[in-house]
Amino acid sequence: MSATLAYVDAVDLLDADHKLVQKLFLDYQALCDNGAAPEAKQRLALKICGDLGVHTQIEEEIFYPEVRAAIRDDVLMDEALEEHAEAKAAIAQIQAMPPTDAAYDGTVQQLFATVMDHVMDEREQVFLKARYSTADLRGLAPRLYARKKELQSGKPAPMPAGKKKVAS
Numbered sequence: 001m002s003a004t005l006a007y008v009d010a011v012d013l014l015d016a017d018h019k020l021v022q023k024l025f026l027d028y029q030a031l032c033d034n035g036a037a038p039e040a041k042q043r044l045a046l047k048i049c050g051d052l053g054v055h056t057q058i059e060e061e062i063f064y065p066e067v068r069a070a071i072r073d074d075v076l077m078d079e080a081l082e083e084h085a086e087a088k089a090a091i092a093q094i095q096a097m098p099p100t101d102a103a104y105d106g107t108v109q110q111l112f113a114t115v116m117d118h119v120m121d122e123r124e125q126v127f128l129k130a131r132y133s134t135a136d137l138r139g140l141a142p143r144l145y146a147r148k149k150e151l152q153s154g155k156p157a158p159m160p161a162g163k164k165k166v167a168s
């Protein structure tokens with residue numbers, strides 16, 4: 001039985017990622033509250049950054065193009081990409097920062113706020129519009145799942161373009 005059957009559709013799969021990353025951010029907060037060592041906080045922060053990197057990549061490669069074509073709302077999808085860019089900037093900052101930096105926790109918290117704002121926008125607008133569109137959300141789930149596993153296993157090669165190649 002395929003593990004993708006654990007998800008009803010693409011939205012279900014993506015929102016499971018959202019819930020997991022939210023939990024990891026709360027775990028980070030708990031480490032801060034308990035005065036954990038910088039290395040322990042960094043380990044978790046880098047996991048959060050890695051998970052978010054994979055999540056945004058599968059959205060941008062597979063989910064967003066399909067949804068954009070189906071809902072025909074470029075403004076909304078462009079806003080989502082801008083929010084991704086904002087999150088990526090914070091991720092790059094965290095990845096380059098020593099965990100002893102005085103701004104480390106604040107940068108992780110800023111990423112948390114950015115990500116949660118974006119998650120709300122996805123849930124309330126992108127996912128909602130996608131559900132009421134012609135996008136094949138069930139068909140997208142196995143593609144998202146396969147690409148996620150590929151990226152998690154360290155294969156960075158981009159997906160082949162969805163459009164058919166035009167013979168020249």
Ligand SMILES: [Fe+2]
Nearest residue numbers: 014055059122
């Ligand atoms: Fe998302």
Ligand SMILES: [Fe+2]
Nearest residue numbers: 056059118122
């Ligand atoms: Fe997103």
